[in-house]
Amino acid sequence: QGFNVAVVGATGAVGQQMLKTLAEQAFPIKSLKLLSSSRSAGKQMEFDGKTLTVEEATPESFDGVQVALFSAGGSVSKKLAPEAVKRGAIVIDNTSAYRLADEVPLVVPEINEADIHNHQGIIANPNCSTIQMAVALEPIKQAYGLKKVVVSTYQAVSGAGLDAVDEMYEQTGQILNDEDISPEVLPVSKDEKHYQIAFNALPQIDVFQDNGYTFEEMKMVNETKKILHDPSLAVSATCVRLPVETGHSESVYVETEKSGATTSDMQAVLQGGAGITLQDDPATQTYPLATAAKGLPDVFVGRVRRDLDAENGYHLWVVSDNLLKGAAYNSVQIAESLVKLGLIRS
Numbered sequence: 001q002g003f004n005v006a007v008v009g010a011t012g013a014v015g016q017q018m019l020k021t022l023a024e025q026a027f028p029i030k031s032l033k034l035l036s037s038s039r040s041a042g043k044q045m046e047f048d049g050k051t052l053t054v055e056e057a058t059p060e061s062f063d064g065v066q067v068a069l070f071s072a073g074g075s076v077s078k079k080l081a082p083e084a085v086k087r088g089a090i091v092i093d094n095t096s097a098y099r100l101a102d103e104v105p106l107v108v109p110e111i112n113e114a115d116i117h118n119h120q121g122i123i124a125n126p127n128c129s130t131i132q133m134a135v136a137l138e139p140i141k142q143a144y145g146l147k148k149v150v151v152s153t154y155q156a157v158s159g160a161g162l163d164a165v166d167e168m169y170e171q172t173g174q175i176l177n178d179e180d181i182s183p184e185v186l187p188v189s190k191d192e193k194h195y196q197i198a199f200n201a202l203p204q205i206d207v208f209q210d211n212g213y214t215f216e217e218m219k220m221v222n223e224t225k226k227i228l229h230d231p232s233l234a235v236s237a238t239c240v241r242l243p244v245e246t247g248h249s250e251s252v253y254v255e256t257e258k259s260g261a262t263t264s265d266m267q268a269v270l271q272g273g274a275g276i277t278l279q280d281d282p283a284t285q286t287y288p289l290a291t292a293a294k295g296l297p298d299v300f301v302g303r304v305r306r307d308l309d310a311e312n313g314y315h316l317w318v319v320s321d322n323l324l325k326g327a328a329y330n331s332v333q334i335a336e337s338l339v340k341l342g343l344i345r346s
């Protein structure tokens with residue numbers, strides 16, 4: 001019983017968490033294919049007590065596959081997702097390749113699960129920093145309406161992949177031992193210059209766009225509007241990488257349509273929000289921390305305050321495991337929604 005599932009990019013930071021999440025959530029699996037680039041093909045990985053060999057992803061790999069979870073980079077998705085769809089699979093794509101395409105739903109199940117019905121083979125999983133912010137914004141939107149969002153992020157290195165995690169640890173050791181360092185991965189492996197991440201803060205995530213914002217910042221802007229079905233929402237972002245292994249943190253400033261909500265009104269609304277755990281008590285120094293969020297699927301919200309000047313302005317601190325709710329867990333939730341809605345072909 002169950003479905004024929006493929007995970008593309010199985011050996012990567014997100015791919016590994018996808019396997020873990022599929023097992024933990026007991027997703028109904030009849031057969032599981034682990035796919036990757038030729039470089040990782042042949043590796044062995046454990047799933048649910050069994051050892052599986054990773055195969056090179058080719059168009060034919062998707063014969064008979066019903067659900068394919070992609071997280072192997074945009075170019076792999078552009079090449080192989082249409083091949084998977086052609087063979088009857090539904091693709092849940094965790095890259096930016098299709099997120100803004102009109103015919104592709106961009107889904108956070110707590111917010112816009114119904115959009116899944118409009119899929120034409122590909123469903124996109126949003127960017128990690130976007131997902132956790134959108135989860136926090138949704139209950140505020142429902143209760144008070146949203147006018148404007150300004151976010152600054154404090155993002156973990158695992159968002160940039162396992163090479164970035166290795167670089168952070170290696171550099172940290174080298175610096176502590178007074179050795180020379182040679183940054184090669186961060187801020188962006190494909191960009192010209194590389195900078196020290198250990199003991200540093202890098203105000204660049206992904207490449208710069210013509211408007212002076214980075215691609216990561218523009219993902220937060222454009223994807224948030226699409227998920228919340230609100231093209232006129234004012235959103236601006238500054239995305240920063242910190243030497244944190246896992247767990248993105250965000251300082252989010254929100255202006256609501258309706259004014260007058262007190263801090264406790266806002267806390268109550270957030271506490272009732274799907275997928276949110278409120279951790280907010282200054283008296284006991286209780287607030288979300290990346291170290292505590294690691295390994296958990298929730299979006300943690302705290303430091304809720306009214307702005308000191310704007311009547312309808314509020315500040316929040318939003319933390320989540322970027323590899324789970326930001327990637328693998330949200331992707332598996334989409335797969336679960338497909339099962340629930342009866343949308344997977346038999």
Ligand code: 11C
Binds near residue numbers: 094095128129160
């Ligand atoms: C980061 N947010 O932390 C990025 C990683 O579009 O799915 C996720 C990239 C994406 O570097």
